[in-house]
Amino acid sequence: MHLTKLKRGFYNRDTIEVARDLLGKYLVRVDHGERRIGRIVEVEAYLGPHDLAAHTSRGITPRTRIMFGPPGHAYVYMIYGMHYCLNLVTQPSGHGSAVLLRAIEPVRGIHGRTQGPGLLCRAMNIDLHLNGCDLLGKDLYVAAARQPQARFGIVRRPRIGVDYAGHWARRLLRFYIKGSPFVSRP
């Protein structure tokens, strides 16, 4: 399959548009010369400091520094002391928004399950050393297929695991490819 790496302008847009446009794109991880590829099937948008479910709602801290930084970078954090989550920073520097990648469909070089943000990172060997990684580099990036792809429907749902966030927990900011068997929670 012929893939074209997305440029920074793709990420420097409205976070909800980026989230929807990431569906069907390909996450590429190059690790010790090994190339792992997964098709993105499920994402969540985190809009900025006003979004009470977003880490940036606490302001600029050592952890959220990357998420407040320029678009097109990876924001990786540890959760529950044992899993990692991968986000892609969106919009101009200072905005504090990102898209969480929740599930991918294995395409190449992937062993193990990929349904859920923690499992996705495990399968792609993504951990804190990739926090702040430039998505225009060679270790980790998103690419579009050059060949036209089959069309798909998009389902909108509330985000997972953010019940503490008041009315923000009910916003429809989770997107996934309709009918995909690789979504974490259909």
Added chain:
DNA sequence: CTCCGGATTCGT
């Protein structure tokens, strides 16, 4: 410094 709880996953 201590304390609380989490953008999860797995086993009971």
Added chain:
DNA sequence: CGAATCCGGAGT
């Protein structure tokens, strides 16, 4: 439904 497991952020 609860444990695993540890660090970030907030409060003292």
